[in-house]
Amino acid sequence: GPRRRGRPPKSIRLVEAVIREQPGQTGVEVVAALDVKGTPIGERTVRSCLRRLKMTDKIRQRSGKWYPTTSPEKDTLEAIREAPGTPPH
8 A cells, every 4th residue: 555654553562572572682683683573674663663662661771782671670679789889788
């Protein structure tokens, strides 16, 4: 059919699924992983999906790599562990 403008909502779900299946990939690696799965998505689309997933707190970026956000408890524990200057418990 005619190409509609805008993003298919499927893209964002595919991007999120790849990150949940293989955490710790860079944006470029996410693009490649989608290709391998047979659901190729352009890099620009992937990056806008990543940005929206981050805004809605579905994923987070750490040192250039993307990870799914997990339960709030685990995030708090990681934040505590990573906080500089706190003595080990």
